[in-house]
Amino acid sequence: MLQLAIRIIMGSRSDAKRTNELLAILMRLGIPYNVSIASCHRNEAELKRFILSISEQIVVFIGGMSLAAPGIIRAIYIAAKVMKKIVFGIPLDAAACSAIEDLPAGTPVITCGLNTVSVSHSITNSALSIGHIVAVSGNEPVSNQLSAWYDEQQKKKPLIEAVELVHGLIQIPKEEEKKR
Numbered sequence: 131m132l133q134l135a136i137r138i139i140m141g142s143r144s145d146a147k148r149t150n151e152l153l154a155i156l157m158r159l160g161i162p163y164n165v166s167i168a169s170c171h172r173n174e175a176e177l178k179r180f181i182l183s184i185s186e187q188i189v190v191f192i193g194g195m196s197l198a199a200p201g202i203i204r205a206i207y208i209a210a211k212v213m214k215k216i217v218f219g220i221p222l223d224a225a226a227c228s229a230i231e232d233l234p235a236g237t238p239v240i241t242c243g244l245n246t247v248s249v250s251h252s253i254t255n256s257a258l259s260i261g262h263i264v265a266v267s268g269n270e271p272v273s274n275q276l277s278a279w280y281d282e283q284q285k286k287k288p289l290i291e292a293v294e295l296v297h298g299l300i301q302i303p304k305e306e307e308k309k310r
Contacts, residue, residue: 134264135186136163141193143167148222149192151250155257159275161264170199181206188260190218192253197226200239208237216240216263220256222249 136156140149149165156163164186170177181189181203191200200219207215219241221227227244242259245251258276265273293300 134188134267134269136161136188136190136260136264137184137186138163138165139189139191139199140165140167141169141191141195141197141199145193145222148249148253151253152190152192152220152257155254155279156260158279159257159261159264160271161261168199170202177202178206182210182212184215187214188216188218188263190220190256190260192220192222194222194226197221197229200230200241201233201237204233204237204239218256218260220253222252 138149138152140146153163153165166180168177168180189203191197191203193199197219200217204217207213207217217239219226219230219239221230221241221244224244224246227241230239230241231243233239240259242252242255245255258279261272261276261279265276295301
């Protein structure tokens with residue numbers, strides 16, 4: 131079994147709250163990670179040195195605005211002939227999503243995109259995708275945790291073949307009515 135390691139890079143400290151959402155799921159799945167902060171707009175030589183020093187096989191960049199970093203990271207690895215790295219971009223807004231999705235051919239960065247209704251859904255999908263990548267490498271504990279996660283989600287929203295109607299209407303619990 132190949133033991134894949136994860137490096138999470140935030141564009142700035144202001145991304146910490148959203149990054150914690152990602153880290154909580156990775157922890158739940160039993161995936162070890164290290165976290166860094168690096169802006170690609172500050173010091174090119176320092177960024178290049180840092181990126182080439184990363185020992186983890188999966189590099190995840192999370193951030194907002196125009197999020198050029200995932201493409202820049204991939205370009206650094208290509209120029210240095212480092213091919214055994216997965217670069218994953220997690221956009222926190224539409225501009226970041228566009229910057230990742232609109233990379234030129236030959237600059238592969240994985241992303242789950244941006245759920246425009248809920249960034250938390252995008253982060254969850256990204257964390258689960260990272261989990262699947264790790265599980266494919268033969269990591270059975272992570273595979274088992276993924277299965278448990280999906281089982282838990284299924285229990286929260288079970289399939290109901292016949293909904294009970296009262297006077298032809300679906301009954302809505304009082305606590306759900308208050309949320310609207």
